[in-house]
Amino acid sequence: MYQASPTVEHPREAPPPAGKIELTDATKVYAAHGQAAAMQPTTSAGTPGNGADEAGSVVAFDGISLTVSEGELLCLLGRSGCGKSTLLHIIAGLEELSAGSLTVDGRPVDGPSHRRGLVFQQYALFPWLDVYRNVRFGLEARSTGMDGRVKDRAVRDLLALVGLEGFEGARPHELSGGMAQRVAIARALVNEPEILLLDEPFNALDAFTRMTMQDELVRIVKQRGMTAIFVTHDIDEALYLGDRVAILTPRPGRIREIVSVPVARPRDRNDPTLLRLRDHVYREFGLAVRQEGHYSI
Ligand SMILES: Nc1ncnc2c1ncn2[C@@H]1O[C@H](COP(=O)(O)OP(=O)(O)O)[C@@H](O)[C@H]1O
Numbered sequence: 001m002y003q004a005s006p007t008v009e010h011p012r013e014a015p016p017p018a019g020k021i022e023l024t025d026a027t028k029v030y031a032a033h034g035q036a037a038a039m040q041p042t043t044s045a046g047t048p049g050n051g052a053d054e055a056g057s058v059v060a061f062d063g064i065s066l067t068v069s070e071g072e073l074l075c076l077l078g079r080s081g082c083g084k085s086t087l088l089h090i091i092a093g094l095e096e097l098s099a100g101s102l103t104v105d106g107r108p109v110d111g112p113s114h115r116r117g118l119v120f121q122q123y124a125l126f127p128w129l130d131v132y133r134n135v136r137f138g139l140e141a142r143s144t145g146m147d148g149r150v151k152d153r154a155v156r157d158l159l160a161l162v163g164l165e166g167f168e169g170a171r172p173h174e175l176s177g178g179m180a181q182r183v184a185i186a187r188a189l190v191n192e193p194e195i196l197l198l199d200e201p202f203n204a205l206d207a208f209t210r211m212t213m214q215d216e217l218v219r220i221v222k223q224r225g226m227t228a229i230f231v232t233h234d235i236d237e238a239l240y241l242g243d244r245v246a247i248l249t250p251r252p253g254r255i256r257e258i259v260s261v262p263v264a265r266p267r268d269r270n271d272p273t274l275l276r277l278r279d280h281v282y283r284e285f286g287l288a289v290r291q292e293g294h295y296s297i
């Protein structure tokens, strides 16, 4: 009879909590001519004001480590030029890191995937296609195995979700900015991405439309359990939308601080916690008028 040898039982180690998206010491350097520079240790020391070094290469961001959890809505907040778009494009798989690593679900990213939907600042719609075809395009571009009627249902359901029922036949030039951006969001959602990446999507909208779109976006992202990264240079927008807000500083882009926003949804824009965090973030950007008092977050 087999006799188990008396071995010491080691408690099985729990695997470390893996993020949906993990960036480790991520760095991106552009060569002078706009192509990715061969990676060499680049320091920010001695970097001229425009972020370029003597050889003319630009460090878009440097040494960024960040974990985004499943179902989290993370905002990247920073001034123009701190590497937000570059970082988002890299997570989308459109560009590569110069150094460091990026994984999604524990696997290295090696190109774009329909599981990661991207919404650009410019609506990037096809002007010659109507609303319906702009949204359906994403499904046609990929062999989904869906038959035509299922695709049709998926597109119509999405157009209803983003409030565009009845506008199927409209062309992009006939749409307001808010409607065009709804189409862009529907198009990003049509392949049911697990991750939604948004690059200052509401910049061109008037303030009222922008607030409506913020509410719609949160509703959709949370309803579908997506993980989302939302890039913005608007402090109020970042705090209103984000479960957390990563504050980036430029030249080279680095994460200065990550602010958690412990405010239940739907959020009140005048929630005292939001206002307190707003004050803190204004200070971080050197925008606060009051100079005294200490605020802990
Ligand atoms: N394709 C490129 N070639 C060279 N430099 C670039 C390229 N894309 C971005 N950069 C530079 O990288 C830095 C970060 O740019 P970007 O990611 O667009 O910042 P943000 O989106 O925060 O405004 C800037 O200095 C920008 O000029």
Ligand SMILES: [Mg+2]
Pocket (backbone or CB within 6 Å): 084, 085, 086
């Ligand atoms: Mg940008």
